[in-house]
Amino acid sequence: MEKSLVLIKPDAIKRNITGAIINRFEQRGLKIVALRMLHMDEALAKRHYAVHQGKPFFDGLVKYITSSPTIAIVFEGNNAIELIRKTMGATDPVKAEKGTIRADFGVDIQNNTVHGSDSPENAAKEIIIFFAEKEIFNY
Ligand code: IDP
Ligand code: MG
Numbered sequence: 001m002e003k004s005l006v007l008i009k010p011d012a013i014k015r016n017i018t019g020a021i022i023n024r025f026e027q028r029g030l031k032i033v034a035l036r037m038l039h040m041d042e043a044l045a046k047r048h049y050a051v052h053q054g055k056p057f058f059d060g061l062v063k064y065i066t067s068s069p070t071i072a073i074v075f076e077g078n079n080a081i082e083l084i085r086k087t088m089g090a091t092d093p094v095k096a097e098k099g100t101i102r103a104d105f106g107v108d109i110q111n112n113t114v115h116g117s118d119s120p121e122n123a124a125k126e127i128i129i130f131f132a133e134k135e136i137f138n139y
Pocket of ligand 2: 118
């Protein structure tokens with residue numbers, strides 16, 4: 001079983017579509033093993049998005065992700081990382097395949113509704129930013 005970090009991003013929180021998004025993942029058999037709502041500060045945002053430091057969209061991304069609370073979730077399942085990325089769709093909602101979260105709910109390339117870890121290495125790094133080990137359930 002694999003674990004991955006999902007963030008429900010500010011554009012989704014502000015539009016009250018959290019339930020619809022969680023539902024998409026649960027429908028694919030992914031199990032919630034940790035969940036919390038938090039308002040990320042600048043330091044946390046910069047840590048989570050460290051790989052993008054220096055890119056032209058970095059400052060805007062940090063402003064956006066800290067503009068409201070977010071919901072952080074650890075999902076568990078077979079091939080959870082790839083399954084989540086497929087369920088999310090491409091980064092740019094215009095290019096995302098029909099039926100994916102970003103195609104159906106995304107506003108633009110920044111306001112694209114969800115984050116999902118892109119590799120086992122990054123999933124492990126990202127999960128410990130948001131959760132202590134004892135906050136992740138085994139059931
Ligand atoms: P991903 O979320 O699909 O993995 P990344 O390339 O890792 O995409 O980018 C992280 C986040 O940064 C995106 O989800 C999006 O919110 C934002 N982002 C990426 N590219 C751009 C861009 O060209 N303009 C504005 N924001 C962007
Ligand atoms: Mg990414």
